[in-house]
Amino acid sequence: MRTWSTTFAAATVLAGTVLIPSSAGSAHAAEHAAQHAVGHGVQRAAVRAGGHASGPPAPTLGACASGQLCLWGKPDFKGAKRTHELSTLDINSCTALPAGTTAQSLVNRTGRPVTTYQSAECAETGEFQTYPGDGVWLPQSPYQVRAFKVWER
Incomplete structure (x- = not known):
């Protein structure tokens, strides 16, 4: 069973890993953190290191203008x-x-x-x-x- 605190903690670790620049292994570390988070029931972040989307595309909401x-x-x-x-x-x-x-x-x-x-x-x-x-x-x-x-x- 996943809890909000587990989800938040894993997402924070993943986000921190993705946002740390100039480390030769940061892309690898981000992928490892994402795999670790998934292994513990946490969904993957939508953006990987380098800005590429991961997983299936998010559902699109219907376009409708204000008013x-x-x-x-x-x-x-x-x-x-x-x-x-x-x-x-x-x-x-x-x-x-x-x-x-x-x-x-x-x-x-x-x-x-x-x-x-x-x-x-x-x-x-x-x-x-x-x-x-x-x-x-x-x-x-x-x-x-x-x-x-x-x-x-």
């Missing part, structure tokens, strides 16, 4: 993307997605709370969830989103 609500048709910010600008949305009103379409992942960067609904009419008889507007990335909605409301702060 926008972005919805994707598939999980993990994939599929058709729909972008809604705060300046063009009716606050406190139900906005249905086009008939026959749903969203499975979203980013809320509107600066306002947004409630997503399983119902295309924003009915609360189905599933619904409110997400704060200070920057939320949701790679997988627990239900098919068919409508949303942007709320006044």
Whole structure:
């Protein structure tokens, strides 16, 4: 079982080894520290000595500009993307997605709370969830989103 202190200590040792310059063996030492950390249940640091990424690529978050609500048709910010600008949305009103379409992942960067609904009419008889507007990335909605409301702060 890994604990926060074990993870932090191993990451600190690894980071310190990576950042020590001008030692002929520092790249080797960094790799050794990384292997040691992995052997003790600690994940590898994202950058090795020399600035190269290690391990599989980190998952990418959906690109969505400030002031926008972005919805994707598939999980993990994939599929058709729909972008809604705060300046063009009716606050406190139900906005249905086009008939026959749903969203499975979203980013809320509107600066306002947004409630997503399983119902295309924003009915609360189905599933619904409110997400704060200070920057939320949701790679997988627990239900098919068919409508949303942007709320006044």
